[in-house]
Amino acid sequence: MTQDRPLLAVQEALQKCFPVVEEQQGLWRSTLSDCQPLLASLSNLAEQLQAAQNVRFEDVPSLRSFPDLKERLRRKQLSAGDIVLDKLGERLATLLKVRDTVSSHVEQVFQVYEQHANTVDIDAVLQPSVVSPSLADMLEWLQDIERHYRNSYLKRKYLLSSIHWGDLANIQALPKAWDQISEDEQDLVQDILLNVSFFLEA
16 A cells, blocks of 8 residues: 555554544443343333233232222332433433434544545555555445434434333333344444454554
């Protein structure tokens, strides 16, 4: 790859950006992992609420002296559910921060590229080397990564915003729906980071 100044500027911007992506990907994955037990807890609470709704407390002799027990139990379960929802909201805020951090760094790379676009040799941009994919490929991959985080965040935000206690079946299905989002997404970011590993070490 021709080592002229404009090319070097873009390469340096890429070499700064991908490690940030790698760091943010680690945070993204650990946050998604943190969500799993919370979603399972929410699903279990919905199951308990459903079971309690189906019990006729007045038909149980030992419970007749506690006429408000069913409502008290429901309030306690809903309160526990709201605490879990707050924790999931915190995790979602972390995912948003990852998305915004990555977007900001990708934008910086493209600003550098646009500053030098008129002076960079297009053949050099398209030409891979022994240790490096082409600049064109890496720029495209950054756009793919940014799109991945944006779409994944929106899907998860939509899923959590659809939660309401009037639809217990939907809440019970949350862990499966959450996992489905992950299954639909390939390991795009990890694959790209693998593709640029030699470039980052060079």
